[in-house]
Amino acid sequence: MNQKRHAALRTATILATAGFVLFDAARLSAQEQPVEGTTVLKQIVVTARRREEKIQNAPVAVTAIAGEDLGKGRTDTMEDVAFKTPNVLFNGQGGPVSIRGVTSLGISGGVDRQPAVGMFLDDVYIARPMGYPFILEDLERVEVVRGSQATLYGKNTIGGAVNLISREPGDTAGGEFSATIGTDLDSRFKAAFETPIEGTGWAVRTSAAWSGNRGYIENLVNGDDVSDTDVFGGRVVATGEVGDDTRVKIIGDFTRDRSDGGLWYAPLPLAFNHKATHDFNPDNSVDSGGVSVRLDHDFETVRLTSVTAFRGHEMSSYLDGDFTATPYIGQAQEETQRQFSQELRLSSLDDDVFRWSGGLFYMHERFEGTQFFDLVSFPRNVWSRDVFEQSADTFSVFGEASYFVTPAWELSAGGRYTYDRKSTTSEISSPSGSFMFGTPGRAEGDVSFSNFSPEAAITYHVSEGNIAYAKISHGYKSGGISPYIEEDGSANRYDPETTMSYELGTKATSDDGRFTLAASLFYIDWKDQQAVIYTTPFTRVYRNAAAATSKGFEIEATAQLTEEIGLRGGYGYTHARYDEFVDTVMGADYSGNDLPFAPRHSFSAGVNFARELEAGATLKAGIDYTFRSSYAFTSDNKYRQDPTHLVDAHIGIEKDGWSASLWAKNLTDERYLKNYFSYSGTDMGVAAAGRTVGITLAKVW
Numbered sequence: 001m002n003q004k005r006h007a008a009l010r011t012a013t014i015l016a017t018a019g020f021v022l023f024d025a026a027r028l029s030a031q032e033q034p035v036e037g038t039t040v041l042k043q044i045v046v047t048a049r050r051r052e053e054k055i056q057n058a059p060v061a062v063t064a065i066a067g068e069d070l071g072k073g074r075t076d077t078m079e080d081v082a083f084k085t086p087n088v089l090f091n092g093q094g095g096p097v098s099i100r101g102v103t104s105l106g107i108s109g110g111v112d113r114q115p116a117v118g119m120f121l122d123d124v125y126i127a128r129p130m131g132y133p134f135i136l137e138d139l140e141r142v143e144v145v146r147g148s149q150a151t152l153y154g155k156n157t158i159g160g161a162v163n164l165i166s167r168e169p170g171d172t173a174g175g176e177f178s179a180t181i182g183t184d185l186d187s188r189f190k191a192a193f194e195t196p197i198e199g200t201g202w203a204v205r206t207s208a209a210w211s212g213n214r215g216y217i218e219n220l221v222n223g224d225d226v227s228d229t230d231v232f233g234g235r236v237v238a239t240g241e242v243g244d245d246t247r248v249k250i251i252g253d254f255t256r257d258r259s260d261g262g263l264w265y266a267p268l269p270l271a272f273n274h275k276a277t278h279d280f281n282p283d284n285s286v287d288s289g290g291v292s293v294r295l296d297h298d299f300e301t302v303r304l305t306s307v308t309a310f311r312g313h314e315m316s317s318y319l320d321g322d323f324t325a326t327p328y329i330g331q332a333q334e335e336t337q338r339q340f341s342q343e344l345r346l347s348s349l350d351d352d353v354f355r356w357s358g359g360l361f362y363m364h365e366r367f368e369g370t371q372f373f374d375l376v377s378f379p380r381n382v383w384s385r386d387v388f389e390q391s392a393d394t395f396s397v398f399g400e401a402s403y404f405v406t407p408a409w410e411l412s413a414g415g416r417y418t419y420d421r422k423s424t425t426s427e428i429s430s431p432s433g434s435f436m437f438g439t440p441g442r443a444e445g446d447v448s449f450s451n452f453s454p455e456a457a458i459t460y461h462v463s464e465g466n467i468a469y470a471k472i473s474h475g476y477k478s479g480g481i482s483p484y485i486e487e488d489g490s491a492n493r494y495d496p497e498t499t500m501s502y503e504l505g506t507k508a509t510s511d512d513g514r515f516t517l518a519a520s521l522f523y524i525d526w527k528d529q530q531a532v533i534y535t536t537p538f539t540r541v542y543r544n545a546a547a548a549t550s551k552g553f554e555i556e557a558t559a560q561l562t563e564e565i566g567l568r569g570g571y572g573y574t575h576a577r578y579d580e581f582v583d584t585v586m587g588a589d590y591s592g593n594d595l596p597f598a599p600r601h602s603f604s605a606g607v608n609f610a611r612e613l614e615a616g617a618t619l620k621a622g623i624d625y626t627f628r629s630s631y632a633f634t635s636d637n638k639y640r641q642d643p644t645h646l647v648d649a650h651i652g653i654e655k656d657g658w659s660a661s662l663w664a665k666n667l668t669d670e671r672y673l674k675n676y677f678s679y680s681g682t683d684m685g686v687a688a689a690g691r692t693v694g695i696t697l698a699k700v701w
Contacts, residue, residue: 041513041560042066047163048145050123050152050357051347056507059412059459059469061146061520061554063088063570067167070136072180072188072211073650073663073696077135078162079674079688083626083646084604085144086554086572089597092262093675094633095159096129099146100522101550101576101598102159102499108532109542110483111333111369111388118149118157121164122251124292124309125154127365128337131288131313133164134231134257138192138207140165146554147522148475148501150453151414154361154396158475158499158526166237166251169194169205174701182694184225186213202240209233216689217264217274221325226276227686230258245298254289263675264686265323271685272671279327280320280376288313298349305345305359312338318380321373323684329436330383332372339365351402358399365392369483374436382431388483392422400455410459412471421448424481426491438539445491451476451498465509465516475499477530482542487535494542500525514560524550524576531635534585545583546635548595550576569605574598581635590635599641601629613653620661621651633676639683644672657700665692 044055048062055064063085069075075084078097082090087100095103097117104116119126126132136142143163153161175193180186187210194205215228235253242248261284264276290311297304314336321329345359367390374383400414427442457471479496486492505520529546556570576598581590594600606624613619628644647668652661669691676685 041516041558041566044141046141046143047165048143050345054465056465056509056516056518057461057467058507059457059467059471059505061503061505061518061522063144063146063556065142067140070139070142072178073182073661073665073694074648075136075142078132081136081142081144081162083628084570084606084624085146086556086570086602086604087146087552087574088144088572088602089599089628089631091597091633091675092129093677094597096132097159097162098597099144099160100524100552101548101574101595102524102526103595103597104477105530105532105542106596108540110386111335111371112367112390112480112483114478114480115156116477117159118153118161119164120153120161121253121290122166122249122292123163123294123307123343124290124311125341125363126311127339127363128313128335128367130286130315130335131311131337133233133253134255135209135211135233136164137190137209137233138167138235140167146520147503148453148455148473148499148524150418150475151398151400151416151455151473154398154416155394155418155420155451155476155478158477158497166235166253167205167207168237168239168249169196169203171196171203176698176700178696178698180694180696182213183692184213184216184689186229186692186694187211188696197240200240202238205237207235215260217276217686219264220270220275220277221279226260226278226282227262227264228260232256247296249294250292251294252289252291255287257286257288258284260284261317261319262686263317263319265675265677265679265684266686268673268683268685271673271687274687274690276323277325278320278323279325280318280330282320283318284316286313286315286317301349303347303349305343305347307341307343307345309341310339311341312336318372321376323679327376330372330374330376330380332380332383333370334372335367335369337365337367339363353404354401356399356401359397361394361396361398363392363394365390367392371437371483374430374432374434378432378434384430384432384434384437385428386437386483387427387429388424390422390424390481392420392480394478395419408461410461412457412459413455415452415454417450417452418476418478419448419450420478422446422478422480424491426481426483426485428485441485441489443485443489443491445481445493447479447481447493449479449496451496466507468504468506470504472503473501475501479530479544484539484541486541487539492541494530495528495544497526497528497530497544499527516558517555518557519553519555521553522551526550529581531581533583536585546581546590547579548577548581549579550574550595550598552576564609564611566608567606570603572602574600574602578635588636590637593635593637594632596632596634599628599631601627603627615655617653617655619651619653621649623647623649633673634678638678639676641673641676644670646670652696659696659698659700661696661698663694663696666690 089098094106149157173195180188190209192207196203215225217227233255266276292309318332321331341363347357372383398416402412453474455473459469482492508517526548528544533543552574576595604626608622650663673685
């Protein structure tokens with residue numbers, strides 16, 4: 001314990017020393033002289049702290065990807081976002097989002113997957129990964145907020161938060177249409193239209209997109225191309241004024257996914273060659289969506305914000321259970337989820353010296369999930385299964401205040417009190433009589449937890465767009481009852497996990513507006529980590545069995561070198577390891593191992609070029625390079641993903657609202673795994689798609 005305290009003290013000293021260096025860099029950068037004849041970088045406004053502010057003035061580590069950089073052939077999925085963000089990884093079978101090494105139980109957690117990084121769509125929390133958007137279409141921007149956000153965002157944000165912000169309608173009527181076709185019939189068709197409603201003060205934007213391909217993996221059993229995509233999504237956004245001081249925004253979205261599931265696991269030599277040997281024809285469907293209503297009313301000195309939302313999803317997936325050409329085992333998963341949330345916030349309007357915000361939050365969730373595993377010789381309706389049902393309620397009260405002690409020094413403090421209660425039923429049964437899911441049993445239980453998560457920060461404002469800050473925050477991830485059952489037949493209860501995060505950072509903007517820099521150093525003490533522990537060689541449960549630390553830093557920079565050339569780059573370093581993690585039943589000690597999904601190094605760089613041509617046309621081109629160093633998929637670290645290098649590129653011409661662009665994803669045809677697990681001692685995986693080339697034609701009016 002003393003060694004750990006000494007290590008924490010040494011790390012804090014290093015962070016403090018480095019913080020002064022970062023602060024000095026910010027001060028020097030602010031003194032740069034303007035350069036005539038150049039353009040400035042576009043100002044990015046974010047809502048990472050639940051209010052609009054310029055990204056360079058926000059004392060928080062956040063990466064923002066603007067709407068013009070989102071879409072087919074550019075940044076199209078959460079995996080694309082993660083590759084372009086320091087110290088962030090996305091894995092569909094993992095957390096699925098990992099930030100600074102902080103993630104959550106993935107596939108090993110069964111159907112009850114509680115994220116450690118919160119996903120928010122227009123300020124609405126999406127409780128389950130199966131409800132996440134598959135493609136990032138018609139968004140204003142994506143924000144990745146790194147570090148614990150428990151005070152303003154709530155539970156299950158101990159690693160950070162991802163904000164997806166929908167595009168709103170403009171003041172004039174307009175629309176767009178685009179069509180994409182690429183290798184493996186990789187296609188996207190999108191249409192959008194927006195218009196003000198004359199005489200009402202309201203405006204509406206509607207959008208719809210279909211994305212599909214024929215698949216990039218060959219199933220050697222029948223020669224079919226598999227791992228295809230078939231996704232339709234739509235969104236309606238209506239905004240309007242109700243009186244002089246009240247603004248309303250109503251958003252509805254829906255996604256229909258009929259892809260084949262993508263889980264075409266194969267032994268690694270086959271997987272890396274985009275091959276599989278499955279005899280079982282998969283059956284997969286996911287429907288998700290929701291409706292939210294946001295109301296903002298300005299009183300004389302305060303703003304009242306109300307966000308009311310309903311969301312949910314339904315999924316069903318049946319696939320090969322032994323991943324071979326032998327008709328032996330089948331597996332499946334079904335989910336039905338519904339959630340209602342209500343948030344009320346009050347925030348100050350006159351915030352030159354003292355600004356504050358506070359509010360209340362309530363969420364109710366109903367979840368039913370079933371996993372199936374059995375011999376395919378039995379009909380599906382009698383397969384062995386684990387049925388998990390949960391009703392959960394969350395109540396929170398939160399507040400934050402900032403005060404400028406001097407015109408330069410700002411002190412901030414806040415906290416959030418959360419009360420969670422959950423009522424759960426887990427039942428293992430085997431109508432087939434094969435008992436492939438273990439000994440039948442049923443367990444019911446109720447649990448409740450309460451937590452107070454404080455946060456404090458100090459910020460020094462050098463000048464506009466130039467700050468240095470230090471903050472400490474407490475993170476909270478709820479406990480619960482797992483789908484598994486204890487040896488004595490009782491419900492498997494587990495406690496919350498918590499983090500203490502320490503961060504020093506700086507943001508710098510040159511006086512001419514051509515260069516920006518953001519850098520931060522962090523140290524995270526992660527306690528009572530929820531992990532899967534075996535009770536016998538064949539049965540497992542959740543336990544608060546692990547403790548870990550993560551430390552590192554991030555640097556991001558942008559530059560507008562000339563009117564035609566813009567650059568961006570980012571580097572992240574994460575050293576995340578288990579301090580203690582022992583599975584006594586299996587005789588495994590993971591202490592000292594790297595945390596899963598935590599690459600030590602991450603780097604991204606990009607250059608964009610735009611030149612005005614004759615006759616009013618504009619040539620646009622760009623190239624992006626991203627790198628992730630080796631990382632483990634599991635706590636035992638037995639298999640590690642090799643370092644990954646990806647290159648994307650695009651070139652196109654725009655004129656009078658028309659555009660045509662040629663793009664390439666993974667230009668060098670890099671092979672790396674999307675998913676991995678060990679099956680009976682064999683390393684199994686699913687490789688990501690190789691090189692994809694396409695062309696997009698679009699019209700905007």
